[in-house]
Amino acid sequence: MNSVLKKGMLLSVLALSVNAATAAESVDIKVTGKILPSSCTPSFPSGGGIADFGTMKVASLNSTSMTPLTDMKEVPISISCEEDTRIAVKFTDARDASSPTESVEFNSFSGAKQFAFGLGTYNGKNIGAYALGIPRTQGANTNDAGDALYPMMSLDGGNSWGVRGMDHLQIASDNREIYAFGTELNGGTLSPQTKINFKVAVEATINPTNDLSITDEVTLDGLTNVELVYL
Structure with missing residues (x-):
């Protein structure tokens, strides 16, 4: 094939490419991005x-028989948000496999099985259980301005809120509820907050030692995950 013919074929291909490129009569401009909710951090x-x-x-x-421990412990938790945010928390028993299947006995909290968290196992047997509750007393929970906050619970993902208990709102261990805070003792409207300081009270009970057959050291192994829920 001579050089003249080669050049002619090359020019023909280029011409076809140019014609195909000019066939499109429109192009699209996409506008995109993301809007993130205000971020909150528990600590x-x-x-x-x-x-x-x-x-x-x-x-x-x-x-x-079970031994309800007389001490009530308190664990302080703080939630900090970038701006006023409707926020709730959910509690999940990470030792649910060791939670009781029947009612148990606590010093002051309800021992109904739906409120009992597992304390782990020893030699394949459940060590006992613990209960959690958020204080309802004035000043136990506050916002960044020092105003009193009161716990509420919701069974429908935050569409409606209610309260129960006197000194504490006891936390269910079966993951059926979420918990948030308002400015009224008897519940009502969820209050968006920048910061929430609250306490979780803890009571524990130990199963009968005859059932445990304790021959060496036993470590209580309760573990609960506290998860933020944006509303």
Whole structure:
């Protein structure tokens, strides 16, 4: 093939390409981006989120019945938001496999099984249970201005709110509820907040030691995940 013919073929291909490129009569401009909600961050201002019931002797525990521990521990939690935000929290039992299947006994909280969280296992047997509650007393929970906040619970994802209990709003262990804070003791409207400081009270009970057959050290192993829910 001679060089003249090669050049002629090349020019023909280029011409076809130009014609195809000019066939489109319109182009699209896309406008995109994202709007993110105000970000909130939970933290433990002190104590590291640990409710420590200390060391106890086997002899101090009931051998044939549950032993409700008399101490009530409190774990402070703080939620900080970039701006006023409608925020709630959900509590999930990370040791649910060891939670009781029947009612148990606590010192002051309800021992109904839907409120009992698992304390882990020892030699394949449940060690006991613990209960959680948010104080309803004035000043126990506050916002960034120091105003009193009161806990509320919702069974329908935040569409409606209610309260229960006297000194504490006890937390369900079956993940059926979320919890938020308002400015009225008896519930009502969820208040958007920039900061929420609240406490979680903890009570524990130990299963009969005869059932546990304790021969060495037993560590209470309760673990609850606290998750933010944006509303």
